[in-house]
Amino acid sequence: MLLALLFSVITLVLFAPVAFTEQAQLPRDIAWGITPAANEHGGARTSFTYEARGGETIHDAVWITNHGAEVLKLRVYGADGTTTASGDLTLQGSDEPSTSVGAWVQPETSNITVAPGETETLHFTVTVPENIAPGDHMGGIVTSLFSAETAAVALDQRIATRMIVSASEGATVSADIRNVDLGVSTAWNPFAPVNTTIRLDIANTGNTLIRNEVAVTSNSVVSIADTQRIQESDELLPEEHQPVEMLVPVWPRFTQAVEIQLTPVSTSGVVGEVVHESVTVVAIPWGQIAVLVLIGAAVSWYLVHHRRVKRDRQTASVLQ
Structure with a gap:
């Protein structure tokens, strides 16, 4: 059939x-x-x-x-x-x-x-x-x-x-951050931050329909202000979860703390308790290391060359 x-x-x-x-x-x-x-x-x-x-x-x-x-x-x-x-x-x-x-x-x-x-x-x-x-x-x-x-x-x-x-009687507005995963690009450019992909799941732990504001903050080494990305999620039913993916620039400093802040808000405008979570980004500054190696090599060459020139001049002076 x-x-x-x-x-x-x-x-x-x-x-x-x-x-x-x-x-x-x-x-x-x-x-x-x-x-x-x-x-x-x-x-x-x-x-x-x-x-x-x-x-x-x-x-x-x-x-x-x-x-x-x-x-x-x-x-x-x-x-x-x-x-x-x-x-x-x-x-x-x-x-x-x-x-x-x-x-x-x-x-x-x-x-x-x-x-x-x-x-x-x-x-x-x-x-x-x-x-x-x-x-x-x-x-x-x-x-x-x-x-x-x-x-x-x-x-x-x-x-x-x-x-x-x-x-509404007994209604609660709450959410949680779960399953945080990081993806870090290779830091070849010594003068720019690396793109870090942050993936996480938002769980609606309350009993109301909510929207969530996710803010991710990383400390900047080139300005007074921190780098922050804010993203609003779609509506989420109670006891359900929702994947979120954000791209955040992070300056490579071997290890760096990134703060995630989650603010749940019900469709009626009630704001729930803000959730905070800190994760560590491992980003090796290969570009900066390469620059330092090149600078070190240049300084070493200069010192060796300077000593050789000085020795040659001393030798020539003795022969005269």
Whole structure:
């Protein structure tokens, strides 16, 4: 039996830029969009955000607009949020069971038909469990168009809008630095610092969705100010980790301390405890050593040559 090869094109509307997985060629006349409906929860929302209590049932709606020329028959369901290996936020696939927000979402219908140029309103509920854990819980409302092009190839295009359900009581904002790794270039230029690649993992040890500011500082020997690089990471879910890579110039001085500072900030603006870590960069100043060797060789040649000339002059004076 021929196994079907499934290509999935996923568009996630998540505050951040649109994210894609593997892409297959889709019909150009098929296009749609979804956005939170204007109601008592807000009039110009880009995603669903709720401050919830345990046992509460939230009623909301989403607008689904058909921008194409064909009638659309879409599946609608909830999905949990997750983090990719590269640290990007995304939603679980349709074949993965939801245990959090995706399981709490219940659309009024699991299938909807939208005519070309029309917008349909789809109502849904979010049933918050009585024992909801403190912090942020992320998922989304997913609309999916599945079509079998051939017996061997199927297309599954999904467009989703993010949803965050927050239980602020007991929420914590914290992060940690893990798995620090250094890559140091060879220091051939005696008059310039070497590029040092610092790789590390940021672990969200709290229970809220956070962004992190990573600052790396190395002491400079040619100016009063230190050399500092600052980088902001993407959003990170609780109990997830995210790789970060930074390029920092370090003056080669055999060994040198580099300070890493991590500042976690929740999406609501709460700043967590700042984390500090010091690492030692080993950078042998080959260029400076070569310059010193050349200077030493030049001085030695000069001294030997000067003594030889002086001796020759003394010898000539005696002979006269």
